[in-house]
Amino acid sequence: MLELRNISKRFGQVLANDNVNIIVKPGTIHAIVGENGAGKSTAMRIAYGFYTPDSGEIVVDGQVREIRSPHDAIALGIGMVHQHFMLVEPMTVAENIVLGSEPGTAVALDLKTAAQEIRKLSEEFKLAVNPNAVIEHLSVGQQQRVELLKALFRHARLLILDEPTAVLTPLEVEEFFTILRRMREQGKTVIIITHKLSEVLAISDEVTVMRDGKVVGRVQTKETNAAELARMMVGREVLLRVEKPEPKVGEPELVVSNLTMTKRDGSKPINEVSFQVRKGEIVGIAGVEGNGQTELIEALAGLVEPNQLSGEINFEGQNITRAGARSRRELSIAHIPEDRHRRGLLLDFTLAENSILGVHYRPPIAAGVGGVFLDDSAIHQRVTEIINNFDVRPPNEKLAAKSLSGGNQQKLIIGREFHVEPKLLLVSQPTRGVDIGAIEFIHRKLVGLRDSGCAVLLVSAELEEVTSLADRLLVIHQGKIVGEVDPKVATLEEIGLLMTRGH
């Protein structure tokens, strides 16, 4: 169906695609896997006409084709769904789908026939999308199906999906895969770009593995496994399972009792939550995103207005419910936030400047007359330690944080928060958007910190991550802790049910 032959593409200094060969057979689901920056998206954008290759050719249905723009790609039956949806929120599904190829005469827009056709397509593939619904009222999963419909409406026979599951909840992922299988049955070809190995194994027929801009492997899904794929992606053996000794649990470090957060609009994202975290253990919080995890961690970190909180947060016997973020940090509470761009980093600042956030105001960083001036050598020493201990690349403290890859940004944040030798670590989505190699590294660091006696509270949307890291697992549903399970014993299905139903 689609073949990329010897495709190369250079962006400035970076050879994003180096002699890439990809063959996608018709009627299959083909996964392209690789770490961030491996060149997966570049290759697919070339196939979709977003970029023109520096050399090489694209073959569609056995014929060499020039694809100069997405328009050409669509004409050849190639459709692409981007990671970030390109939908006009206040408009209806039908309006969004026809956008760019409006049916009817030059002046009159014929939405009725379009809506009929959309309904037909939606039924054919069991997408359950109402053409007259307004986009902003739809869930993320539904919006994604609208994107699929957009491609199908333009008679796409080959669909390229860029990280389609990144935005979906575990349940939505299942539904989505069912849709993909149905599309394959109807004779469509699907390319799915991802870096989640479990999904590759679950959905694809064939896998192309990319690393550093090159294709490093092409295998039948049936004949491979996660460990082999991971090794190909990273280029070395990767430990997929977290190995950890039995916890040596000590005194309770954090005790939360009846914590409720009431927002100004009266909603209660956290509702009567009580739990404790002891020294030397990792307590995981599992839940579908948006069930209060974000607010809970922010409340514990001192980032929620105290007057929105009731109940008590006790740290080492001290009531810190009304303490601010700075005084909590002074008690050795560290926080790895879920959104590194919004909370964790000053993207325009250098690595050195980022490395002192939170301790910038006290010795040894602030020194000199009256403890006012920033001490360059102290900053240099600190950032060098973080860069070395956490393998931040490139190891140049003068670079702006925004120029690092997601994984290295995350390592910088984790290094910074570890550097204060915390007694309590609040950590949210520690490996979101991070490469496999770095995930392994981060997991080992978290376990090491726990073994040194730190109390760790971990929130993650990756169920496998929380179950493998946590010593105890709490399930949160609509702001309430609805159960505690032993992650060694409980099955993913059990936890999944608690997460979605709350009992």
Place this chain on the structure above:
Amino acid sequence: MRALARQLLFPLIAVIAAFVLGGILILLIGDNPIVAYRLLIGSALSWPDGIGYTLFHATPLIFTGLAVLVGFRCGLFNIGAEGQLYIAAFATAWVGITFANLSPWLLVPMCCAAAILMGAFWAAIPGVLKAKFGSHEVINTIMLNFIAVALVSYFTQYHYKIPGDPILQTAPIGYGAHIARLGKFIPGLPQRIPLNLAFILALLCCLLVYLFLWRTKWGYEIRSTGSNPSAAEYGGISIRKQIILAMAVSGALAGMVGINDVMGYHYRYYDGFSDQYGFTGIAVALLGRNHPVGVILAALLFAVLQHGGIYVDGFSEHVTKDIVQVLQGIIILFVAAEAFFQYVTGKFGLKYAKL
């Protein structure tokens, strides 16, 4: 080095483009742009009058440019430098009149303190309003401009004017509040040129602002707040405090314009003395890339235009000094276009540069 070149690139393009477009305009009017520009720049850089006056004109622009810069670095848009400098100048004069008989050793510091504190106070008002109630500083600083101008005019007219004086100005300040003109120290520079010690103070402030913003913990907190308030908050920084602090520092810098004008030039409060210094300061800060060194360069450029414009007016046939306004306008337009350009590339560039 490359980073510096990149920093200079857009301001340079803006200035060159302004001169090219301005040149075309002069051609259309029917004059020779080369002649006009030679007149403009030549006269502004002649010794001693040109350079003396150019530096004198640059002084308030350095102060207001720094004021706007400090605000910007905290994510605040201080459009109120104009009002802050009027209030501060009046306060300076008030101290200089009220304590006219004190010795310079007392009176000069007192007058300077009046300028700095009054400017800081006037700017802190919108700062507090923003920190406490979230009301936007742009609206409040603009409003306070009107209030400041009306207030000082009122006090000048009805309380501090010498009866019978046809000019809207206060009584003179005491001799103890005068600061020396630089002609006193520099041979060949006549003392009639009002370039005074405030210029040295302005340069000193550039250094101090640099040290404050980039070398102290307070500056780090202000810049963090400006760069990413959520991350600053996460780092235990009180955003509210930074907003008030940054506005106060910004106002203090704007207020120092009063030192230049009251203590070094008019020796009294002269109503309407500001030639839009507060607003030109915005352009100075933008063109100067929100960096103290850039502010000096941009202030000098605007001062050259301002002073040279007078000669263009006098000596060329058709072109008036309004050409200066045109040049300034085009420069600002280009600098603003760059911000837009960066916004667009930042927004879409990131997306499409993802490999």
